[in-house]
Amino acid sequence: MLFTRRQVLTGLVGLGVAGAGIGGVRYWLGRPADVTTHDYELIAAPLDVELVPGHATPAWAYGGQAPGLELRGRQGDWLRVRFINHLPQPTTIHWHGIRLPLEMDGVPYVSQLPVLPGEFFDYRFPLHDAGSFWYHPHTASSEQLGRGLVGPLIVDEREPSGFRHERTLSLKSWHVDKQGAFTAFSVPREAARGGTPGVLSTVNGQHAPVLDLPAGQVVRLRVLNLDNTLTYRLNLPDGEARIYALDGHPIAPRPLGKEYWLGPGMRIDLALRVPAAGTQLSLRNGPLRLATLRAVAHAGASGDWPPALPANPVLEPDLQRAETLRFNFEWAGNLSADVGQGGAYTFWQINGQAWDINDKSCAERPIATLKRNGHYIFELRNLSQYQHPIHLHGMAFKVLSSNRRKIEPWFTDTFLLGRNETARIALVADNPGVWMFHCHVIDHMETGLMAAIEVV
Ligand code: C2O
Ligand code: CU
Ligand code: CU
Incomplete structure (x- = not known):
């Protein structure tokens, strides 16, 4: 397999001065194309995080956080990310769910050569579809995703949707012990069964957080399963929630119902009608609480259910001749x-x-x-x-x-x-x-x- 010269040679050893950013600074400035070649500079690097109170976990982070920085683009625009590898290992970025040219798909030796420590790679592709997507490496995946190299990629609809409030909830369960040290990301006897599960569940990198939502409003909750192994049996008892999209693609809105099984890599966009101020709801995995959603007072008229989201431009398969x-x-x-x-x-x-x-x-x-x-x-x-x-x-x-x-x-x-x-x-x-x-x-x-x- 041959790779184009640009892809192979974009790397510069000892990089640290590309653009103005350090430590995952975000650019999203809408600058003229002649002064910037990218919208984001995204650095992958080791980062100690506090998952277990009082203990450091040696995570790997995108843009200074694990799960990684939320990248955003608009449908019809290009996303241009200069990715810089400051990890001790080769890596790539795969854009999960994004329909893009093969050279941008992040699969080593198929799309590109691995990005070596100290190198960078420019990912650029048009965003055909709106929705909730995510990104992760496609190299040494158990360890790299396990250490936190997973992040949301949100593509806004071409025209504003009817949602005025939204929140991204990245679900991940970490392979750590009581001192926050990593345990094995993949154990053969588990890999041969349901997969090796982590034990510490988090939402946006925090165990069982309390998330404030505007009372009386309809909020779009983008729930992303960025976990290596777990299928979340997602439920929201007493919550008035409707499903608006699955895995980035709109559906005719329907009630969430008793529970939705969200497998690894899958996403669900819910509309939640936030109850009166002071009320709390539990977002759960089966009987286990993932997060508390707390309604806080919000000025302004209460919201109504937005219309269905516009379909993405995916070709309809013809089953007669398939x-x-x-x-x-x-x-x-x-x-x-x-x-x-x-x-x-x-x-x-x-x-x-x-x-x-x-x-x-x-x-x-x-x-x-x-x-x-x-x-x-x-x-x-x-x-x-x-x-x-x-x-x-x-x-x-x-x-x-x-x-x-x-x-x-x-x-x-x-x-x-x-x-x-x-x-x-x-x-x-x-x-x-x-x-x-x-x-x-x-x-x-x-x-x-x-x-x-x-x-x-
Ligand atoms: Cu090979 Cu999330 O994908
Ligand atoms: Cu994928
Ligand atoms: Cu499987």
Whole structure:
């Protein structure tokens, strides 16, 4: 695989003076294009954070915080991020859910070479879709995401939406002990099961925070699951909440209902009608409280439910002429004792093939080749006892049906495939490239549950 000269050579060793920013200074100045080449300068660097009171955790941060700095753009504009690596390891940034050119997708040896310590890389791409997205590395993922390299990327609608208030809630559960020291991010016996869970749940980097919301107003809550492993069974007892978008893509608003299962990598945009001042609500994962939402007095007329958000410009797959491809997601029990050539475990496979994260040539053997602008139905079969949030890079897909539940079709980039579930999804293969197709439980993806899909 060849990379263009610009991508390979953008790195400068010993960088520390690019632009005016240090320590993750944000530029979002709307300056004329001739004086600035980027909207953000984003630095990844080690940072001690206090997750456990009185103890330091040696996190890795984007823009001086973990989870990382919230990046924002507007639909129809370009996002231009100069990314600077001050970590002790090579890394990349992948823009989860964003439909962009392959060279900007952040997959090492497929999109770009890893950004070495001291180097920088300019990511630039147009924002076709509005919604709640996120970013993370695609290298040494258990450790890099586990240490905090995850952050929200919010794309505002082209025209103002009806929401006047909003809040981003980044969910992450940390692999730390009682002194805040990191524990193993991936343990083989857990990777072979449901994935290695963290134990300390946080919202925006704080355990069980109290978040103030304006009483009487309708607030857009963008809830992002940036965790390596956990599926949150999200619920808001006594809260009057409606779902407006799933994984960045608008739906016809409907009540949140009893709970919503938000798998790793998935997002949900809720409208919450904040109750009277002084009232508290619990945002929970099953029975566990993630955050307290406290209504505080707010001047001004109370808000009403905004209209549905405008659909993103995703092509509608034509099911009549679509070709069906089948993908089986399996536990590779017979391989579990083997450690592959590079020392990677392979506990999982897609259609009988396990991805070896240490083998740079895996992407040269795509599991499927799609014709550009062809219409496809994927039948996803989970033959295992564990659920898998199945994610595709580069394109959005429509969820059509499942053998386990009633589906109201919606567009997404990540579908939580339940144990023993068979689901059908469809897409128009409108983005040429080699796109990763993987489970977003990070240690499943690192132990085989990943493949490449090529669009030519
Ligand atoms: Cu969040 Cu390969 O992706
Ligand atoms: Cu992705
Ligand atoms: Cu999985």
